[in-house]
Amino acid sequence: MSCKVIAITNQKGGVGKTTTSVNLADALTRLDKRVLLIDLDPQASASLSLGLDRYEGNTINDVLLDDCDITKAICQPKYSRCDVIISNIELSRLEIKTLDNPNREFLLSERIEKIKNKYDYIIMDCPPSLGIITLNSLYAADSCLIPVQCQFLAIDGLTQLLNTIKIVQKRKKLLGANLQIEGILLTMLDKRVVSSWQIVNEIKECFGEKVFKTIINVNVKAQIAPTVGKPVIAFAARCPAAKQYKDLAKEIVNNND
Ligand SMILES: Nc1ncnc2c1ncn2[C@@H]1O[C@H](COP(=O)(O)OP(=O)(O)OP(=O)(O)O)[C@@H](O)[C@H]1O
Ligand SMILES: [Mg+2]
Structure with a gap:
């Protein structure tokens, strides 16, 4: 299988992007996939x-701005078999530092090219914005996965995100590339709350096939696991x-086989 690059993105904050990035990356390794x-x-x-440690070793910022070889920024966490390229606050200067670089949206897509043969999946955790970092991610990605929290105002801002994706899709098409929607992932469902189910139904009506069958429930273990540096499967397997x-990892692997 060739490498599939997936951007986990939604400019809305706190919807489960990071939780999904970490746990999906980890779950894919458990299906014997090579994951970054x-x-x-x-x-x-x-x-x-x-x-x-975000201040130890090379970061994605060094790769994008300082010509650090991308292979020298790859590290291994203790409790997952996925490889990781870390980030830190320095990355927030990407916008300002690349203002006069006409190639600024393509830095990441160029850098990952040489390591794609090492991985089945590259998962990218995006920040809650539609700025230059997210654009780099969308240009580097084959698809995007959009976490949506099962709460009031869930779809708020989704139109802007989908419009941005459309613009990138058009531009990528001219370059002979593609940007699929991998799927919309419903997160933090509280099964006891009736209004949560209403939102699930609303989103399914709006986006139909694009919504993953798997839904992620609110779960306290998912919240605690990162505080001890573990993916949820390593922290509380059951x-x-x-x-x-x-299930999400299986669904994605099945959709891509
Ligand atoms: N399934 C879940 N059950 C309970 N809590 C969760 C779940 N998923 C995420 N959370 C919690 O919700 C908060 C937001 O999640 P997360 O950090 O993954 O969102 P995010 O979209 O990456 O946020 P940001 O936009 O700030 O980057 C975190 O405190 C996280 O621990
Ligand atoms: Mg996050």
Whole structure:
């Protein structure tokens, strides 16, 4: 199989992008896939969630701005078999530091080219914005996965995101490339709350086939796992969120086989 590059993106904050990036990357390794997780958020939540020190070693910022060889930025977390490229706050200067670079949206897509043969999946955790970092991710990606929280105002902002995706799709087409929608992932469903189900139905009506069958429930284990640097499957293998992230990985592998 060739490498599939997936951007986990939604400019809305706190919808489960990082939790999904980390746990999907980890779950895919358990299906014997070779996986690289790239932390593209200056907040470095994905790096920290896997117990990695954001100030130790090369970061994605060094790769994008300082000509650090990408292979020298790959590290291994203690509790997952995925490889990781960490991030830190320095990445927030990407915007300003590349202002006069006409190639600024393509830095990441160029850099990952030489390592694609090493991986089945590259998962990218995007920041909550539609700025230059997210654009780099969308140009580097084959598809995007959009986490949507099962709560009031869930679809708010989804139109802007889908419009941005459309613009990138058009431009990529001219370059002979593609940007699929891998799927919309419903996250943090509280099964006891009636209004949550209404939102699930609303989103399914709006987006039909694009919505993953797997839904991620609110689960306290998913919340605690990152505080000890573990993916949820390593932390509590039998909890619902662990099973659901395994199901999501299977669903994605099946869709791509
Ligand atoms: N299934 C879940 N059950 C319970 N809590 C969850 C679940 N998924 C995520 N959370 C919690 O919700 C918060 C937001 O999740 P997360 O950091 O993954 O979102 P995000 O979209 O990456 O946020 P940001 O936009 O700030 O990057 C975190 O505190 C996380 O632990
Ligand atoms: Mg995040």
